[in-house]
Amino acid sequence: MNSPETPPHLLTLILLTGFSPMSLNMFLPALANIAVDLGTDYAIVSWSVSGYLAITAVIQLIIGSLSGRIGRRPVLLVALLAFAIASVGCVLAKNIGTFLSFRMLQGGIISGHALSLAIVRDTRSERQAVSLIGYIGMSMAVAPMLGPMLGGVLDTYFGWRSIFVFYAVVSFGLFAICWLDLGETKRRATSDRTAPIVGTTTLVWEPLFWAYALCGTFSVGAFYIFLTGVPLIAHSVFSMTTAELGVYIGSTTVGFICGGFVAGRFGSRCEPITVMIAGRLVACVGLLGGLLLLALGVTSPHFFFASTIFVGFGNGITMPGSNTGAMSVRPELAGSAAAHSGALIVAGGAVLTALTGSAVSATHGAQTLLLLMLAASAASLCFAIWAAWLKRGKAICNANESLK
Structure with a gap:
């Protein structure tokens, strides 16, 4: 286990970065089946995509300020735990209202991408950060390619709820990895209560x-x-x-x-x-x-x-x-x-x-x-x-x- 101030390993940052786009597109092949199973129109189920994008835009503004005030580690840990719990909620959802509510709560996983970049900048010089973010960004391209393929297989053989079971298992696993590996990289000198407003x-x-x-x-x-x-x-x-x-x-x-x-x-x-x-x-x-x-x-x-x-x-x-x-x-x-x-x-x-x-x-x-x-x-x-x-x-x- 890393000390509280030890930067995370590169693999941890890659996993956090890559999981964010998978949370958006992995379940797309199952949208039609979700609509049928929950007895609603496809147009309503599609809010799980468009509404999710809108929520992530707002959440990014919030997590940026929070991470400047209380640090990267606690924000990421809470976001991962919330995503895991929300994934379980989607698995158990019996109607479209419940499903969409828990789906919107999953939006906090976007912090995995945004704060991974911030962590790199916290711990590297400007030129080193460009190089490392270039490599990390490659996972942002691979994940969208693999996500829909894996989601389609899971939906075909186990039903759409299995995709959200996968989300829950992976997010709980990432929570454990970050708990052990993710040290706080935010400089203490700037972690004060005025940071969000000033920032x-x-x-x-x-x-x-x-x-x-x-x-x-x-x-x-x-x-x-x-x-x-x-x-x-x-x-x-x-x-x-x-x-x-x-x-x-x-x-x-x-x-x-x-x-x-x-x-x-x-x-x-x-x-x-x-x-x-x-x-x-x-x-x-x-x-x-x-x-x-x-x-x-x-x-x-x-x-x-x-x-x-x-x-x-x-x-x-x-x-x-x-x-x-x-x-x-x-x-x-x-x-x-x-x-x-x-x-x-x-x-x-x-x-x-x-x-x-x-x-x-x-x-x-x-x-x-x-x-x-x-x-x-x-x-x-x-x-x-x-x-x-x-x-x-x-x-x-x-x-x-x-x-x-």
């Missing part, structure tokens, strides 16, 4: 924080746009089966994994802002290439999805830098920064998916989708450049102050 106010008035956070928001937003519009494009333009579409969507996720590996490999050697901009350029160049091919009349799905892979690859390179940068504006407020930027990504994703749903149609849908993705990627590039400009100005001001 929130300070971050809101920090332009550099917004530059990093919005870069990440539009980077992930491009992927949200892709997920929203690509099913229609696959059917209307490429006449693809759902199985083929699943493979092509997975290829973009593989791109993210490769980008995360690149960030992990080279992040400690380069300035985080340089890594961010490089990732944004990769995404934009790939999408421009796809648009050029469409303009030339090339409508092969291979080339279309080859261009979208660059978005996943670029995001994998960018996100460790943007996450680390947001937490490095005020290192003592890393928990609040991770939570606020995470909530912003969820909120931005909701807006961009709504926009995509109304903008993409069967006519010229492929071009529209790539243009929307390019617009989001270009916006994130602009915010990355803004962050570089702000950081350079801050460095010059600090140098001038030191000379006085």
Whole structure:
């Protein structure tokens, strides 16, 4: 067992980070069966996804402040225990109201992702954090690929409640692991009762924080746009089966994994802002290439999805830098920064998916989708450049102050 102030092992952080997306998508294949079993409409059951996302956005703001006030360890332990109990509640639910109530209580598991990033920043330098978050981020891509597959198998052979049994068992196991391995990494000097108020106010008035956070928001937003519009494009333009579409969507996720590996490999050697901009350029160049091919009349799905892979690859390179940068504006407020930027990504994703749903149609849908993705990627590039400009100005001001 680690001492109370010993940082957790890397595997613990990977498990915490990877379990967060699995809590969202693992039960998706069972939604229809849940609706039948609980005697309700599919539209109502779907609130277990949309409502859950809304709840996680709010919870991230709360856990960021709490972790700054009382520490990372107690917040994570309580969140894991609450998720485990809520999972048992979902297993025992006899009606849709009970199920949705316990499902919303599961939203606290998002702290596993947000606070894992904060813990890395607590215990590493800025460059080291970029590298480590790059490797940890790879689990964020693998988990969404494996989650629905495992959920589908469990639902098919044991029924939908077995998925929530799995949630309960894993979360109780993670609780035990964190109890033994997760030491407190929040610096005591800043763990005072005024931290939540000061942290929130300070971050809101920090332009550099917004530059990093919005870069990440539009980077992930491009992927949200892709997920929203690509099913229609696959059917209307490429006449693809759902199985083929699943493979092509997975290829973009593989791109993210490769980008995360690149960030992990080279992040400690380069300035985080340089890594961010490089990732944004990769995404934009790939999408421009796809648009050029469409303009030339090339409508092969291979080339279309080859261009979208660059978005996943670029995001994998960018996100460790943007996450680390947001937490490095005020290192003592890393928990609040991770939570606020995470909530912003969820909120931005909701807006961009709504926009995509109304903008993409069967006519010229492929071009529209790539243009929307390019617009989001270009916006994130602009915010990355803004962050570089702000950081350079801050460095010059600090140098001038030191000379006085």
